[in-house]
Amino acid sequence: xxxxxxxxxxxxxxxxxxxxxxxxxxxxxxxxxxxxxxxxxxxxxxxxxxxxxxxxxxxxxxxxxxxxxxxxxxxxxxxxxxxxxxxxxxxxxxxxxxxxxxxxxxxxxxxxxxxxxxxxxxxxxxxxxxxxxxxxxxxxxxxxxxxxxxxxxxxxxxxxxxxxxxxxxxxxxxxxxxxxxxxxxxxxxxxxxxxxxxxxxxxxxxxxxxxxxxxxxxxxxxxxxxxxxxxxxxxxxxxxxxxxxxxxxxxxxxxxxxxxxxxxxxxxxxxxxxxxxxxxxxxxxxxxxxxxxxxxxxxxxxxxxxxxxxxxxxxxxxxxxxxxxxxxxxxxxxxxxxxxxxxxxxxxxxxxxxxxxxxxxxxxxxxxxxxxxxxxxxxxxxxxxxxxxxxxxxxxxxxxxxxxxxxxxxxxxxxxxxxxxxxxxxxxx
Numbered sequence: 318x319x320x321x322x323x324x325x326x327x328x329x330x331x332x333x334x335x336x337x338x339x340x341x342x343x344x345x346x347x348x349x350x351x352x353x354x355x356x357x358x359x360x361x362x363x364x365x366x367x368x369x370x371x372x373x374x375x376x377x378x379x380x381x382x383x384x385x386x387x388x389x390x391x392x393x394x395x396x397x398x399x400x401x402x403x404x405x406x407x408x409x410x411x412x413x414x415x416x417x418x419x420x421x422x423x424x425x426x427x428x429x430x431x432x433x434x435x436x437x438x439x440x441x442x443x444x445x446x447x448x449x450x451x452x453x454x455x456x457x458x459x460x461x462x463x464x465x466x467x468x469x470x471x472x473x474x475x476x477x478x479x480x481x482x483x484x485x486x487x488x489x490x491x492x493x494x495x496x497x498x499x500x501x502x503x504x505x506x507x508x509x510x511x512x513x514x515x516x517x518x519x520x521x522x523x524x525x526x527x528x529x530x531x532x533x534x535x536x537x538x539x540x541x542x543x544x545x546x547x548x549x550x551x552x553x554x555x556x557x558x559x560x561x562x563x564x565x566x567x568x569x570x571x572x573x574x575x576x577x578x579x580x581x582x583x584x585x586x587x588x589x590x591x592x593x594x595x596x597x598x599x600x601x602x603x604x605x606x607x608x609x610x611x612x613x614x615x616x617x618x619x620x621x622x623x624x625x626x627x628x629x630x631x632x633x634x635x636x637x638x639x640x641x642x643x644x645x646x647x648x649x650x651x652x653x654x655x656x657x658x659x660x661x662x663x664x665x666x667x668x669x670x671x672x673x674x675x676x677x678x679x680x681x682x683x684x685x686x687x688x689x690x691x692x693x694x695x696x697x698x699x700x701x702x703x704x705x706x707x708x709x710x711x712x713x714x715x716x717x718x719x720x721x722x723x724x725x726x727x728x729x730x731x732x733x734x735x736x737x738x739x740x741x742x743x744x745x746x
Contacts, residue, residue, distance in 0.1 A: 473633070
């Protein structure tokens with residue numbers, strides 16, 4: 318099986334396209350099952366965040382696997398495959414490994430170095446594990462990607478400014494708002510992004526902070542944790558009129574902040590961090606209303622880290638990619654070595670049968686001694702070559718050694734056996 322990653326992000330698609338591609342949490346299990354039911358896909362992980370949708374897959378062929386992924390995404394989003402192709406990026410094998418590690422380290426994020434992606438990637442991996450669509454190959458890839466992300470944040474200062482999508486959005490909003498101190502803020506949504514928004518606004522020292530959510534209990538808990546005020550969802554219109562700044566990040570499938578709702582709210586800056594968008598398109602342009610969404614952030618490209626920090630993370634990624642590729646190359650030789658040892662055992666067993674047929678006077682004890690001796694001789698003869706071939710196979714170009722061994726000893730190693738025999742590697746996340 319080979320690794321394939323296919324996706325669209327703020328770099329390749331505008332927010333309207335990302336909205337159509339976005340996969341709701343409750344739809345992920347069904348999409349995962351749909352993916353692994355395709356002829357060329359054996360394993361799948363789905364990552365869907367506010368500014369990217371990606372499929373990681375273990376496939377039996379590049380073109381077939383890519384076609385299967387594109388067809389599933391097209392069906393799920395309603396975007397014709399020919400139109401969708403213009404928004405997708407594709408990475409295969411080594412490039413797929415490197416891309417996944419760069420994503421986990423925050424190098425592919427809109428706000429470079431932000432740590433939120435680690436949690437999103439972990440959630441995607443857990444969802445695939447629960448759906449039983451992550452096999453040995455994607456289990457190892459995801460675990461290593463999470464470890465790489467942790468290393469990037471622990472060993473460099475790429476996130477030293479504490480940047481996130483929320484802080485980047487507030488920097489853009491500061492052009493309109495100026496200082497946040499004394500401003501009245503409203504956060505709509507009490508999920509992960511809403512919680513981050515409340516924490517960021519609290520650190521920024523806003524004047525009054527209100528939280529509204531469809532689930533009143535979630536809003537109450539978040540408000541209590543930060544000394545904010547929970548607002549019943551039915552009182553949202555009044556809360557909008559009292560706010561200077563609104564951050565909205567809900568999972569609603571239709572615009573929550575309609576033109577009719579925003580028109581009477583007066584001068585207002587809205588940070589719409591939801592995908593699909595919470596602000597209705599026909600509300601944008603209202604007098605006194607400033608809307609900052611994912612497209613706005615993508616074009617601003619705020620809060621880029623220092624080149625030295627980015628280079629340090631790139632170096633971590635490069636080293637980890639080589640480590641993972643070495644493991645993959647070693648994984649290819651493992652079933653071949655096992656087949657060689659099995660062939661040797663079969664030869665010894667056959668010769669022993671012939672010997673015992675000729676020498677019927679051997680006692681059971683003598684037969685056991687002869688058997689042990691022959692097996693020890695064969696194992697000692699095979700030990701050094703098999704250890705060395707594993708080492709060679711882990712180096713660049715090492716796949717030739719597995720093929721050479723199969724050719725020299727006429728070994729029959731089914732492809733399915735090779736995929737199933739992937740060994741464990743260290744560094745679980």
